[in-house]
Amino acid sequence: MGFLSSYDGTEIVDVSDLVGADAGTWTVTVKKSLTNKDYLLAKQYLSRVISGKSVPDIAGHQRELVVAAVVDWNLTDASDNPLPVFPVDAKRKSIERLPEQVFTRIYRHVNDANSDRTEDEDATFPQRADAVNDEGNDLGSAGIEALLAQESPLGETGA
Numbered sequence: 001m002g003f004l005s006s007y008d009g010t011e012i013v014d015v016s017d018l019v020g021a022d023a024g025t026w027t028v029t030v031k032k033s034l035t036n037k038d039y040l041l042a043k044q045y046l047s048r049v050i051s052g053k054s055v056p057d058i059a060g061h062q063r064e065l066v067v068a069a070v071v072d073w074n075l076t077d078a079s080d081n082p083l084p085v086f087p088v089d090a091k092r093k094s095i096e097r098l099p100e101q102v103f104t105r106i107y108r109h110v111n112d113a114n115s116d117r118t119e120d121e122d123a124t125f126p127q128r129a130d131a132v133n134d135e136g137n138d139l140g141s142a143g144i145e146a147l148l149a150q151e152s153p154l155g156e157t158g159a
Contacts, residue, residue, distance in 0.1 A: 007033035010071055013109045015102050028106050029072040034114050038068035062107050067092050069110040075102075 009032040016026045045060035070091060075083045075098075083094035095103065 011109070011113065013106050015075075015105050018099070018101050018105060025074075027074055028070060030069040030106065030110055030113075031071060032113065034065065034068055034110070038065070042068065062111075063092070063095060063103075065110055065114075066095055066103065066107050070095065070106070 010029045011032055013028040013030055014025070015028060016023065019026055042061050042064035045057040045064060048055050048057050048060075067088065070085060072085055073083070075094070077083060077097075083097065084090035085094065098106075
């Protein structure tokens with residue numbers, strides 16, 4: 001099993017309870033993990049410049065993360081026609097039509113799933129003691145020796 005295969009797969013987000021008790025089962029299938037490319041596309045919304053001023057579009061950023069994450073669903077419009085998920089522009093329009101509480105449920109799941117390392121990730125990729133800063137944040141281990149050897153603003157080296 002290769003490294004990236006640890007991040008493959010999908011998860012189900014159940015939104016049935018947001019519709020009502022007798023409304024049936026409504027689910028959204030999302031990627032287990034988003035890629036760096038997914039985040040780069042979404043981050044474009046955080047650095048918009050309008051009339052010379054930086055104006056972050058937080059809602060656009062969140063929407064693009066959901067667009068990147070959603071791979072399938074059984075959601076339908078008021079006439080019971082499936083909301084399209086392909087091509088991506090149709091999926092984006094479908095997501096824009098979702099009730100806010102449904103969108104928020106999906107976004108929170110995606111955001112939570114892509115935030116911190118899981119117990120499985122910790123077991124698969126153990127954290128090096130010297131790859132953690134004073135707040136306990138994982139700095140990763142790639143190039144940590146170079147980082148530790150750098151001179152601090154106080155003229156001290158980290159090593």
